[in-house]
Amino acid sequence: MSLNLLNEFGIAFLETAWMLTISVTLAVLIGIPLGIGLFVTSEGMFWQNKILQNISGTIINIIRSIPFVILLVVLLPLTTFILGTSMGPTAASLSLTVAGIPFYARLVENSLREIDKGVIEAAESCGASPWLIIRKVLLPESKSGLIAGLTVTIISLLSYSAMAGMIGGGGIGDLAIRFGYYRYQNEVMVMTVVFLIFLVQLIQFIGDRAAHAADKR
Amino acid sequence: MIELVNVTKTYNSVTAVDNVNLTIPKGEIFGIIGYSGAGKSTLLRCLNLLEKPTAGQVLINKKDLTALSKTEVRKERLKIGMIFQHFHLISSAKVYDNIAFSMLAAGKTKDEIQLRVPELLEMVGLADRADHYPAQLSGGQKQRVGIARALANDPTVLLCDEATSALDPNTTASILKLLKEINVSLGITIVLITHEMEVVQQICHRVAVMENGKVIEVNEAYELFADPQTPLAKQFVQTVHSLTLPERLLKARTGSIAQITFRGDSAEDSIISETISRFKVTVNILHGQISYIQDRPLGILIVEIKGNQSEIERAIEYITIRTNRLEVLADVS
Ligand SMILES: Nc1ncnc2c1ncn2[C@@H]1O[C@H](COP(=O)(O)OP(=O)(O)OP(=O)(O)O)[C@@H](O)[C@H]1O
Ligand SMILES: [Mg+2]
Numbered sequence: 001m002s003l004n005l006l007n008e009f010g011i012a013f014l015e016t017a018w019m020l021t022i023s024v025t026l027a028v029l030i031g032i033p034l035g036i037g038l039f040v041t042s043e044g045m046f047w048q049n050k051i052l053q054n055i056s057g058t059i060i061n062i063i064r065s066i067p068f069v070i071l072l073v074v075l076l077p078l079t080t081f082i083l084g085t086s087m088g089p090t091a092a093s094l095s096l097t098v099a100g101i102p103f104y105a106r107l108v109e110n111s112l113r114e115i116d117k118g119v120i121e122a123a124e125s126c127g128a129s130p131w132l133i134i135r136k137v138l139l140p141e142s143k144s145g146l147i148a149g150l151t152v153t154i155i156s157l158l159s160y161s162a163m164a165g166m167i168g169g170g171g172i173g174d175l176a177i178r179f180g181y182y183r184y185q186n187e188v189m190v191m192t193v194v195f196l197i198f199l200v201q202l203i204q205f206i207g208d209r210a211a212h213a214a215d216k217r
Numbered sequence: 218m219i220e221l222v223n224v225t226k227t228y229n230s231v232t233a234v235d236n237v238n239l240t241i242p243k244g245e246i247f248g249i250i251g252y253s254g255a256g257k258s259t260l261l262r263c264l265n266l267l268e269k270p271t272a273g274q275v276l277i278n279k280k281d282l283t284a285l286s287k288t289e290v291r292k293e294r295l296k297i298g299m300i301f302q303h304f305h306l307i308s309s310a311k312v313y314d315n316i317a318f319s320m321l322a323a324g325k326t327k328d329e330i331q332l333r334v335p336e337l338l339e340m341v342g343l344a345d346r347a348d349h350y351p352a353q354l355s356g357g358q359k360q361r362v363g364i365a366r367a368l369a370n371d372p373t374v375l376l377c378d379e380a381t382s383a384l385d386p387n388t389t390a391s392i393l394k395l396l397k398e399i400n401v402s403l404g405i406t407i408v409l410i411t412h413e414m415e416v417v418q419q420i421c422h423r424v425a426v427m428e429n430g431k432v433i434e435v436n437e438a439y440e441l442f443a444d445p446q447t448p449l450a451k452q453f454v455q456t457v458h459s460l461t462l463p464e465r466l467l468k469a470r471t472g473s474i475a476q477i478t479f480r481g482d483s484a485e486d487s488i489i490s491e492t493i494s495r496f497k498v499t500v501n502i503l504h505g506q507i508s509y510i511q512d513r514p515l516g517i518l519i520v521e522i523k524g525n526q527s528e529i530e531r532a533i534e535y536i537t538i539r540t541n542r543l544e545v546l547a548d549v550s
Contacts, residue, residue, distance in 0.1 A: 122305035127294035
């Protein structure tokens, strides 16, 4: 492997890492409150609210049903408007974030549903406020599920980021296409794929370990 | 003191609690029995407004909870502890933090919590378990944590929904003992649901019997066993006094077979011998049992009374007057 290629590879990796850092961070920061919101406004919960529940549920479903490639294209004008350009990893992060938030929010909601309703009820019987229940019951009790969901989200966003590369987002996916596809350097393609497989395995491994450690049941 | 006034709870078409009126004085251990689906849990949950009654009032210490706002209800709940069949502890929190949770709900400071939690752990006999997770505890220990959590804010009322139903007999006995101690030493009113008559027998002062959402009988625990008023209560009592005679004995009988319930008063002591000397009958004891309800003895005796028909009838009348209850199981044929 030439020094030049190695250099390109390093840059591509950093670009991917950058895209993931931004999108995963935002997916967590916004997805967790959103997921909690979805859960506590659901039927029988303390902030039960059918209208809010339906509106947010529908928006999330719509975004989640749009294929990511299309979401990328649809969001191009918005990206240009916000960042002044639609090229580069930062620009690609925006569409990754938009895809990541509802994705993770649903996973958060699902892991909250796994909590024994009786535990929440017992907390209510103690006279706890909704905020205390969220902080001391909902979040800790779903921690393992939140981590597992995060693992899935990171891996999904990693594969989405390869697609983002196709429209000038940069990163590993972009590298694979530029060298492997356009320049017929199959070994670059293979190398990227092997690298991605390794990366996914690593993320999954760490995620499983962390989820397991958080599970006290 | 707890007062329920015309409390009704309906879900769509199901009436889970149907116009219940109850008064439970301070310091009482009040039991609620009834078959599955009778509405016991729903009624109990109406007491701390986990379930908001469709109609009626719930007064705890003269304050009508149904008239309060959500925030005010939360404040009242601090004074109403609750424990559950499946404990419902926070599995991700250590024993210490499970109990501390209750106090956080009451807005207690970290210092207050640090002082109080060890006291509570001591009281429920888990002083050495503060750093364990619930999964590392036995069922009985988990229930003790539940009790400590429920008592953390010095409540005046403790609600127990089948608190011992998931436990083995020995553990049940130890939890009941703890509840009794709490009741005596802290003067807490306890309302407990159970389907185990042994629980009623051991700790309840009074009992309500529920059927189809209605309270059909309220009785002193001892009276419930000695003289149940409703068929349902009789059925429940029977499960404890299960004195069944072998078919063979019933077939071979030549006299009348009667079940006599004794209240264990000294006046009843000599009843059998007096009957024999007064009437021309012989009395064979076929089966017998003494149970203790709140430490008061209640005796059940199944006897065969032989003699001529009129003497038997007079003997039976005599025993009926002298004792609490006599039920003829089989007449002379
Ligand atoms: N949230 C609910 N929604 C609809 N129906 C309910 C609800 N909770 C209880 N019910 C109904 O109310 C009735 C009484 O239920 P409840 O749980 O109070 O009975 P229970 O006496 O506690 O029974 P068990 O001994 O099985 O616990 C049942 O018919 C039940 O199906
Ligand atoms: Mg129940």
